[in-house]
Amino acid sequence: MKQVDCVIEARWIVPVVPSGAREHHALVVDGGRIEAIAPIEAARARYSPSRRFELARHALIPGLVNLHTHAAMTLLRGLADDLALMRWLKEYIWPVEMREASPEFVYDGTLLACAEMLRGGVTLFNDMYFFPEAAARAAVTAGMRAALGMIVVDFPSPYATDPLAYLTQGLALRDALRDQPLLSFCFAPHAPYSVNDKALSQVATYANELDLPVHIHLHETQDEITQGEARDGRRPLARLQELGLVGPNLLAVHAVHLTRAEIELLAAQGCHIAHCPSSNLKLASGMAPVARMLAAGLNVGLGTDGAASNNRLDMFGEMRQAALLGKAVADDPTALPAAQVLAMATLGGAKALALDAAIGSLEPAKAADMVAVDFGRPELTPCYDPISHLVYAAGRQDVSHVWVGGELLLEDGVLTRPELRAAAARAAHWQARIRPSPSA
Amino acid sequence: MKQVDCVIEARWIVPVVPSGAREHHALVVDGGRIEAIAPIEAARARYSPSRRFELARHALIPGLVNLHTHAAMTLLRGLADDLALMRWLKEYIWPVEMREASPEFVYDGTLLACAEMLRGGVTLFNDMYFFPEAAARAAVTAGMRAALGMIVVDFPSPYATDPLAYLTQGLALRDALRDQPLLSFCFAPHAPYSVNDKALSQVATYANELDLPVHIHLHETQDEITQGEARDGRRPLARLQELGLVGPNLLAVHAVHLTRAEIELLAAQGCHIAHCPSSNLKLASGMAPVARMLAAGLNVGLGTDGAASNNRLDMFGEMRQAALLGKAVADDPTALPAAQVLAMATLGGAKALALDAAIGSLEPAKAADMVAVDFGRPELTPCYDPISHLVYAAGRQDVSHVWVGGELLLEDGVLTRPELRAAAARAAHWQARIRPSPSA
Numbered sequence: 001m002k003q004v005d006c007v008i009e010a011r012w013i014v015p016v017v018p019s020g021a022r023e024h025h026a027l028v029v030d031g032g033r034i035e036a037i038a039p040i041e042a043a044r045a046r047y048s049p050s051r052r053f054e055l056a057r058h059a060l061i062p063g064l065v066n067l068h069t070h071a072a073m074t075l076l077r078g079l080a081d082d083l084a085l086m087r088w089l090k091e092y093i094w095p096v097e098m099r100e101a102s103p104e105f106v107y108d109g110t111l112l113a114c115a116e117m118l119r120g121g122v123t124l125f126n127d128m129y130f131f132p133e134a135a136a137r138a139a140v141t142a143g144m145r146a147a148l149g150m151i152v153v154d155f156p157s158p159y160a161t162d163p164l165a166y167l168t169q170g171l172a173l174r175d176a177l178r179d180q181p182l183l184s185f186c187f188a189p190h191a192p193y194s195v196n197d198k199a200l201s202q203v204a205t206y207a208n209e210l211d212l213p214v215h216i217h218l219h220e221t222q223d224e225i226t227q228g229e230a231r232d233g234r235r236p237l238a239r240l241q242e243l244g245l246v247g248p249n250l251l252a253v254h255a256v257h258l259t260r261a262e263i264e265l266l267a268a269q270g271c272h273i274a275h276c277p278s279s280n281l282k283l284a285s286g287m288a289p290v291a292r293m294l295a296a297g298l299n300v301g302l303g304t305d306g307a308a309s310n311n312r313l314d315m316f317g318e319m320r321q322a323a324l325l326g327k328a329v330a331d332d333p334t335a336l337p338a339a340q341v342l343a344m345a346t347l348g349g350a351k352a353l354a355l356d357a358a359i360g361s362l363e364p365a366k367a368a369d370m371v372a373v374d375f376g377r378p379e380l381t382p383c384y385d386p387i388s389h390l391v392y393a394a395g396r397q398d399v400s401h402v403w404v405g406g407e408l409l410l411e412d413g414v415l416t417r418p419e420l421r422a423a424a425a426r427a428a429h430w431q432a433r434i435r436p437s438p439s440a
Numbered sequence: 441m442k443q444v445d446c447v448i449e450a451r452w453i454v455p456v457v458p459s460g461a462r463e464h465h466a467l468v469v470d471g472g473r474i475e476a477i478a479p480i481e482a483a484r485a486r487y488s489p490s491r492r493f494e495l496a497r498h499a500l501i502p503g504l505v506n507l508h509t510h511a512a513m514t515l516l517r518g519l520a521d522d523l524a525l526m527r528w529l530k531e532y533i534w535p536v537e538m539r540e541a542s543p544e545f546v547y548d549g550t551l552l553a554c555a556e557m558l559r560g561g562v563t564l565f566n567d568m569y570f571f572p573e574a575a576a577r578a579a580v581t582a583g584m585r586a587a588l589g590m591i592v593v594d595f596p597s598p599y600a601t602d603p604l605a606y607l608t609q610g611l612a613l614r615d616a617l618r619d620q621p622l623l624s625f626c627f628a629p630h631a632p633y634s635v636n637d638k639a640l641s642q643v644a645t646y647a648n649e650l651d652l653p654v655h656i657h658l659h660e661t662q663d664e665i666t667q668g669e670a671r672d673g674r675r676p677l678a679r680l681q682e683l684g685l686v687g688p689n690l691l692a693v694h695a696v697h698l699t700r701a702e703i704e705l706l707a708a709q710g711c712h713i714a715h716c717p718s719s720n721l722k723l724a725s726g727m728a729p730v731a732r733m734l735a736a737g738l739n740v741g742l743g744t745d746g747a748a749s750n751n752r753l754d755m756f757g758e759m760r761q762a763a764l765l766g767k768a769v770a771d772d773p774t775a776l777p778a779a780q781v782l783a784m785a786t787l788g789g790a791k792a793l794a795l796d797a798a799i800g801s802l803e804p805a806k807a808a809d810m811v812a813v814d815f816g817r818p819e820l821t822p823c824y825d826p827i828s829h830l831v832y833a834a835g836r837q838d839v840s841h842v843w844v845g846g847e848l849l850l851e852d853g854v855l856t857r858p859e860l861r862a863a864a865a866r867a868a869h870w871q872a873r874i875r876p877s878p879s880a
Contacts, residue, residue: 284775397835
């Protein structure tokens with residue numbers, strides 16, 4: 001009998017790689033990594049765990065990867081809904097951000113985001129926001145995996161004054177936090193319309209040199225493209241290509257408006273897409289041609305975007321939305337089947353962040369980032385197909401257990417770290433500060 | 441001090457009529473009806489309740505109206521996903537229905553649906569299925585309000601052999617159950633393509649005579665219209681109009697594909713729409729032009745459709761989906777704002793069923809059909825606007841209390857009636873019968 005840290009026995013294990021669901025299997029964890037997946041009886045005969053979980057009604061899946069968010073913006077959740085994009089940004093979001101954004105704001109907002117995401121089965125988020133060092137501290141406090149955006153934008157903010165200062169601060173942060181095992185880094189130039197050519201070229205140079213992902217909003221709205229064409233004489237993607245940014249490091253967020261040729265280009269160059277269907281609908285940005293992207297061989301992951309434009313950091317919601325909307329946009333109910341959407345939300349995100357050697361599927365030697373989903377509620381009865389259930393019937397409220405690198409962070413729906421249980425209370429004073437309640 | 445049955449003190453009451461949210465108000469219930477809504481202190485000074493609820497973090501809203509479902513189909517939840525519509529129907533759904541549909545199937549499936557819907561804040565569902573007497577029994581067992589469809593369809597089923605037999609059985613059921621206070625009835629001819637002219641004319645005659653709603657699938661897919669034109673020489677809506685069905689009793693389900701002239705016709709005739717956005721996306725039926733319907737003055741409610749094509753009976757999900765999709769389809773992020781969508785899901789549904797004098801908003805003298813939504817979870821922090829929160833951030837898991845006609849059916853997330861708590865277990869044997877698990 002081999003001594004191991006933990007064995008999780010589940011009604012179903014859905015490893016993503018290989019595809020399909022395994023019934024009555026056990027996943028063995030040791031040293032924060034997946035040791036084995038085997039039938040329950042075989043695992044019982046072979047391993048002696050310090051702790052055993054018997055999850056008789058549950059599906060065990062890889063941790064979900066939120067491939068695009070602005071975590072700190074949980075503090076602005078629902079501040080301004082049902083507004084046109086530019087009015088929303090200029091009259092509500094940006095003024096508050098310029099006034100309030102600070103390390104404290106980002107730490108408290110990101111910690112709240114971590115609490116929400118972990119409760120909903122997200123184990124890794126790819127973040128873009130000011131003061132990424134504060135987001136990093138929150139992720140470390142949460143015990144959650146994070147890809148931190150080294151943000152670059154032309155306009156000054158409380159965090160930095162000009163593009164070079166943003167870049168320098170981001171790179172210094174990466175150097176300072178290189179030894180944090182749960183953290184990774186992306187360049188995060190905000191968008192083609194908000195970062196100048198010189199800064200984008202610098203990002204391209206650094207990204208090639210350091211081989212890091214470039215996380216950028218791209219072709220989110222038709223207006224962005226029309227205005228880009230008027231200003232630069234070409235579509236934003238063509239501009240990025242000339243500036244050397246189109247390659248396997250490019251993670252294009254939204255990518256709602258793409259021609260067939262652009263889809264082919266992105267696929268041929270090995271780029272990645274962060275599809276954010278809820279945000280794209282809510283802001284009326286449009287509907288991304290995801291089935292066509294997938295058919296072209298493009299890697300697509302899913303993101304929630306920030307809580308100011310969603311208003312949930314709910315990857316179960318995004319899975320369902322991606323599947324449903326993808327079918328309607330493709331005019332084909334067989335498009336984006338459940339297993340493919342689950343793979344997008346896990347391995348697709350890990351690939352886009354170049355972390356797929358370590359996470360994204362339940363395979364031996366990968367990190368033990370896992371989520372148990374309890375199928376015991378009436379809403380999940382009956383169950384003919386667990387993978388279908390995960391995407392179409394289950395919700396984040398059905399997540400019962402979450403592990404990151406083998407550490408149990410959610411147990412029977414309760415966050416194990418006290419800092420996370422206190423995150424919502426910490427956020428309360430920001431609400432009064434950002435917009436006092438009318439009754440206050 | 442007036443003795444009353446119950447007072448609910450809430451952080452917010454969102455009565456739908458009038459619009460807006462009232463902070464720190466109390467709703468007074470007596471004899472199953474709403475007696476008053478007043479500031480908490482005023483209500484404390486005036487009323488002595490048998491029971492008082494102090495819901496300090498909650499929003500109290502009217503019960504949600506699920507304007508279109510096939511409740512018994514919860515037993516087929518997730519049986520066959522990611523399939524083309526006709527393959528889904530002909531190879532999976534219809535064969536199972538023809539083999540299994542029975543009063544027992546319908547009772548058990550509908551009871552499970554009631555458990556799911558009540559847990560998610562639905563207090564009234566408009567049903568279309570075989571053996572409506574079994575659905576009625578389940579609704580009565582559940583203590584839930586139901587509009588029962590007197591189904592009519594050309595093809596024989598275990599329930600009836602021909603259209604006249606369907607109609608006769610439906611009308612007999614209505615006569616038998618006239619005294620049930622929570623039940624109402626609609627004619628439910630299945631769809632233009634599945635009911636012949638003579639039967640539709642009979643329905644029109646009866647509906648006019650009895651002044652009852654006519655609940656019918658209409659213009660769900662482009663194929664339905666194309667084939668209808670080929671067969672009948674005109675679009676299905678035009679055929680219904682000639683047969684005398686287009687008027688204030690018409691409740692058109694889906695109505696995905698409507699010309700501007702058809703929208704104007706339906707609005708001018710005082711018809712109603714049951715918009716089922718999730719089902720329309722999942723089956724790739726299309727995207728209904730809801731903002732245009734509303735602009736034309738059409739009354740629109742929301743429905744989940746059956747669990748075989750959704751796979752949730754989740755009206756919070758449909759509210760969010762309707763708002764998000766409605767904006768993208770209208771290319772306008774200000775379309776379908778949260779308050780309008782909440783009104784669709786409550787009063788809009790009640791109007792479509794001609795029940796708006798009794799339910800659909802929290803107004804004195806209306807029935808006490810109410811839902812409390814707990815805003816205490818981290819996912820709902822902070823809260824700048826409770827109505828926005830209800831649609832964009834909250835989910836059915838946040839429903840804590842549900843009352844129907846003043847009876848408390850869900851308390852702190854637990855169903856009060858033991859039959860409902862046992863509904864999922866009752867459903868279990870159907871799963872094995874419908875499709876034995878591969879491991880069984």
